[in-house]
Amino acid sequence: MASSIHDLARHLNISIGTVSRALNGRADVNADTRQRVLEAARTLNYSPNQSGRSLRQGATHSIAFMLQPHPGDQQYGEPFFMPFLIGLQAKLAESGLDLIVVMGAPGDYQQERLRRVVETRRADAVVLAWTRREDERIDYLTQAGFPFATVGRSRSGARPYPSLDLDFEKAGADAVDRLVARGHRRIAAIRPSLDLNFSYLFLDGYSKGLLRHGIEVDPELIADGFINEAGGYAVTPRVMRSKNPPTAIIFNNDVMALGGCKALAEMGIRPGQDIAVTVIVDTPLCRYFSPALTAFRPALEPMGQRLAEMLLASIPAFAGPEGPRIIREVWPLELVARDSD
Amino acid sequence: MASSIHDLARHLNISIGTVSRALNGRADVNADTRQRVLEAARTLNYSPNQSGRSLRQGATHSIAFMLQPHPGDQQYGEPFFMPFLIGLQAKLAESGLDLIVVMGAPGDYQQERLRRVVETRRADAVVLAWTRREDERIDYLTQAGFPFATVGRSRSGARPYPSLDLDFEKAGADAVDRLVARGHRRIAAIRPSLDLNFSYLFLDGYSKGLLRHGIEVDPELIADGFINEAGGYAVTPRVMRSKNPPTAIIFNNDVMALGGCKALAEMGIRPGQDIAVTVIVDTPLCRYFSPALTAFRPALEPMGQRLAEMLLASIPAFAGPEGPRIIREVWPLELVARDSD
DNA sequence: CGTTTTTCCGTAAACGTTTACGAGAACACA
DNA sequence: TGTGTTCTCGTAAACGTTTACGGAAAAACG
Structure with a gap:
């Protein structure tokens, strides 16, 4: 069922190193062998084990969105965030990143959950929403040196961080x-x-x-x-x-x-x-x-896309040649006049 | 920042094997050494690298809830699912499992996303919602032998699987x-x-x-x-x-x-x-x-808790001594009479 | 034909865990 | 004292990848 890179290598009678290089599109592999590897990967239904590559590369290729119900609330404000998440996820996928939404129990305000994500390295970066005026999550993440971006501003944060907010x-x-x-x-x-x-x-x-x-x-x-x-x-x-x-x-x-x-x-x-x-x-x-x-x-879906760009731009591994940049933006809210006033 | 089990071992002058055993509560470790290990773990701010243990154990300790917008919809039906997720997450946490919500792009009906989760082994089991009458996701998962449970019934599925539905x-x-x-x-x-x-x-x-x-x-x-x-x-x-x-x-x-x-x-x-x-x-x-x-x-939060129990009961590694069981339940919907009829 | 460069690939180490195995020490028992 | 048992711990392999390194073969060049 779960075919590994070794299975491919054995099947093709080549070394696992070559298989890996072929799969990852490196230059130093013969065009013909690469072809055979890719084909074998398809027929053997191979796909790389995430734990394996995460361990080796020190990166999980996934971004965590922290989702937390407010105390006294069971709604999560989702009607608001879902279109945002669609945009976010679409843009992250372009860079090969998965978006995972991490749930917290109501009441603990995410701190415990956030620590878990950061310390066990479940994600390469996190996205925070519902920022507070004084936000301990932001302090924690900057102090831990963990990449993050927020939707919403805050007074907290010793260093600047990417943020996107509405006006x-x-x-x-x-x-x-x-x-x-x-x-x-x-x-x-x-x-x-x-x-x-x-x-x-x-x-x-x-x-x-x-x-x-x-x-x-x-x-x-x-x-x-x-x-x-x-x-x-x-x-x-x-x-x-x-x-x-x-x-x-x-x-x-x-x-x-x-x-x-x-x-x-x-x-x-x-x-x-x-x-x-x-x-x-x-x-x-x-x-x-x-x-x-x-x-x-608000333009929620574009905001999601934009935040993904901003987050990636701030991470050295993903930033373009000009190096990482911290972008902060505030987007307008557009009046939609209807019948209630 | 990221302290590993090796750091602990070096710090205490013992082997990494002992550290690991102490941390995991195995019997064959001196009570005194265990104490020292736990203390060092706290002071060195150690927490296990998920990729490492996943790779070794072949388990990710996380359950994926597949979240998918319907075509023509941007809402995800979340007002419905959020209390459910709270219950689900609470119960899973008791078994040391994380709940991650996996987003899909609108339109592709999760199949691609689901394959990704399964093949890259990002989760140990998945929870499906919005079941369809004929549901290819269910067929795929049973055929792949991947543990799952559904909220909602379906005609699909060659083998029985845990499901919880409303009447x-x-x-x-x-x-x-x-x-x-x-x-x-x-x-x-x-x-x-x-x-x-x-x-x-x-x-x-x-x-x-x-x-x-x-x-x-x-x-x-x-x-x-x-x-x-x-x-x-x-x-x-x-x-x-x-x-x-x-x-x-x-x-x-x-x-x-x-x-x-x-x-x-x-x-x-x-x-x-x-x-x-x-x-x-x-x-x-x-x-x-x-x-x-x-x-x-519906009683959404209890449903979430119950589905967690049912899912775990169906997985050999988590089922009790009497072995894995497939549970299917249908819960009642309670009338709340108000002013519109 | 000899030398240098290029192309391609195999080897092996490393990532951070868990765990099977075995061994030394301490202890019990006769 | 000899033998067997119990506690503890260290050693090393394994999980599935990626990648630095080096080497063989092929190509290029004079």
Whole structure:
């Protein structure tokens, strides 16, 4: 079943060294022998043992994406990440790299899992998502000298590292601009309660947007909750019951918006009619909700591809002739105007 | 940085064999030396190189979950699988196994990816999801003698294999029962157009349910679409515009229901008032939609745990003293009555 | 034909583990 | 003291690759 390089060598009556060289496309092997080797490999259904080559080369040819549920959440934010992963995987495959997604148990915030991946050398590099404002994972990886890239920024990290993020700050400000232009002055912001960095960026943009229009930031109109439907559901009534309730709400993500709209519905408040609703990160949910939610859309699949390029560019073994480079980029979020505001 | 077993041996002035035995908890090593080895391992920050032990043992200590987007879909059905994966991963970890999620490119239906995993021995077993009625992956794995388990059943497979499925047939029939009891006789069914096995099971149950009440199955009330929001959106108007339109719709999954409800909204038809809507597989979306959707709920996390047990029980190396066993189970879907019917 | 270069291939070591085997030391028992 | 048993540990092979090195044969060159 499992045919090794020795089987090929024996079958062709040549040495294993030659077989290996032929397979790996090295120059010092006769064109004819190479042909025979490749053919034998096909007929004997040979494919190289990963453990063997990893051990010899000190490289696993795989990149790990760390997947972690948030505490209090069972959703992983996947509607967001799946298109991203498609792009990432496609680009990595071009360089012969496999993408593996490493699961963590809920609650331990990946540290333990990450250590495992790094120390047992299960992957050549990792991709981190859901970066936090202070992110111990980033500190650990830089300190360990392990290659990585992040989707999202962070304050952590002694050395620079490749990162790709969305411009949540601009989106937050743009959302305010649009609502103000439509006559709103009481605008609420609902965001995750965790230390997630994009949550801060969003709030910064929101605040700057308000100030730009001479509107004071009212703490009563800002609320934090779990980053899931239940979080939005729990927290939205709170801002609606403030002394001077908002006429518009900006939700930081789609699932919190879903929960929030549920709460609004139960209060008899209709998005798009009685209140304006804007969502920062667009997903199919926003589009197919009724009313369709105005949202800011990321280019997820291209982002995945780009992050792969950036990650590889930072690793000496994969970087081009000009040597490794650290690339950091922030991509725009594009407004998709729909019916909810 | 990367300390090996040789480093430990040199540091302690003993042989690598002894170190290895101490680390692996074998009996023939002095309690005192074991203590010293373990301590040195901690201070030198040793952890075994996976490639090394995999190569030697012929086992990778990891299980692969094959993740594949459907053609025409970018969603992966993750809201469904994530809690399942949490359970799966938790149980596998108890046996020292890592769960890795292997991505496939959209469209190639995993075959290529699966071959890669199997042939390069990247995992000791795989878990398949989204089983099809005729599933070449199952044929391939049985023929290759590679351990696997599925969530979902299939017609394929020369030999029996562990599988865990939900009782879509009963859920379909129960949904009909409930709707009939509430006075409906024109009941539509909307399901994925792919060869997915649960789609057939659902339709069987639906048909049997109707016949049980003496209601003829009307092909005009059955529609197939992409298993995503767009699919439900595209296909729902078709059944609504039939000569004798339905007064109730059963959707096979949450995302198609979301799209379908969008289409209904645009036609001025309100779920829960103008039409009854039932969803077979419950997710947070169903709960937080307005109106909350009546749905059938699976116990996803326990299912993940159970499948891990079943998979391990089927592998000689992990099975208990009574030897390997093939377990197949079908779990119930529990009705959660809400506001949409 | 002698010398140099090129082409091609075999040999063997190395990657980090695990483990079968055997041997020395300590101990028990008569 | 002689014999057998039990504890411990070192030695070395093996897992499947890749690759540095060197050498034989062929080709090129004068």
